Amino acid sequence: MASDDQPLGELEARLGEITLEDVNSRHRRERKELQAKLQALKKNAPKNDKKKRKEFLEQMAQLEGEMEQRHKLELQAAEKAAAMAATIKASEPQEAVDQQKSPESAQNQEDEHDHEQEHEQQPMQQRVSKAQKRRDKKEREARKREEEIREELEHAEKQPSAKLIELQQINEKLASRQVMIHRIPSDGDCLYNAVRHQLTIHGLPSPSVSELRLETANYVRAHKDTLICYMTHQDTGDLLNDAQFEEYCQAITNTHAWGGHIELKALSSMLRVPIEVLQAEGAPTKLGEEFGGAPLVICYHRHMYQLGEHYNSTLPLGG
Structure with missing residues (x-):
């Protein structure tokens, strides 16, 4: 599992053969595991100890923030690697045919290839768009949770001990x-x-x-x-x-x-x-x-x- 500060290039190298669905599936599993961990921490935290509760909320926000940042980097790397792999795969057969054809036929074939490549890339663009929507949704949820935690901490600080x-x-x-x-x-x-x-x-x-x-x-x-x-x-x-x-x-x-x-x-x-x-x-x-x-x-x-x-x-x- 990559750390938060791992360069994007290293992530791309590791994720080159992994599909976006694989990454999203693992992210969903990790989010469930983190929620279970946070529930366990919350269950064991003293209910009447304001200081301990504040420490728990800060720890919870930190864990969620670190996971969201790592997931963001991994999704960016997976999307870039998938796009590069699709481009290489689509261009390799055409290059071999171009070497055997005249300039005119090659030009016609290139036009057809461009059209086909554009058509082939549409599903990938759609998949990336869906992944982006999911990522944006998670980021909004994370920001909302952070705001709720911040409000609860401010409320706790204002309350008498x-x-x-x-x-x-x-x-x-x-x-x-x-x-x-x-x-x-x-x-x-x-x-x-x-x-x-x-x-x-x-x-x-x-x-x-x-x-x-x-x-x-x-x-x-x-x-x-x-x-x-x-x-x-x-x-x-x-x-x-x-x-x-x-x-x-x-x-x-x-x-x-x-x-x-x-x-x-x-x-x-x-x-x-x-x-x-x-x-x-x-x-x-x-x-x-x-x-x-x-x-x-x-x-x-x-x-x-x-x-x-x-x-x-x-x-x-x-x-």
Whole structure:
């Protein structure tokens, strides 16, 4: 298969014995294959990730543009080679006859030959015309697709990001409670630091992050029978076996493993305080309501950072 920057002369040499129909047939097959490839890319592209979607649209436009340019060069080479072959084939027999005839008869024969050659070339011209029409149609379709992609990219760039939309929704909920976001560093310990900050502003003892992690792991181990049915492997989705469960607990204690609902449940239970988690959509998640008192209020962000979810703490407005 020729590359986009291959000289036209080399294409002609390779396509000299291939008919226009062969070239058009292969082009149709390649277009179908490219559409299948683009569908696969689109299926696997994250639906809610604007950046990934933009990259996909740009890749799609590039692939289609490269194919259309290559097809254009190959059609030009095939048409020129076919026309040259037809001219040579039509002229060879006449040249042999001309050598055996007088100048006058040769002139008459040449006139007849010109007429016949013109007649023979008409089907070729018709075929070239049809090929040109098909090529023009494909070029118009390609330009239309490029314009649609460009419009969609411009529209996507004008839309607020998922992060901004989420932040606005959370801020609206916080404002109704007369509180605001208190930012927590994104270092894997955000859940534990958010809880520590809440303990501090509520005037409660606030253990260190390492102490909170150790006590959380101990609570999970002590309540394995009730918690393990909710714990799945991040790669397979299968429930954890005993060895994987212990690895999970070790990661809580010894690494910056991110915490989720199980860790929230453990923190609420061992600290004996209610915890309320606000998020952009849906009702707040409440844990430990049986302990009474003012809840620790933290925020859950799905789109705050590209690396994953994040927790922030809250402060009273003006605090």
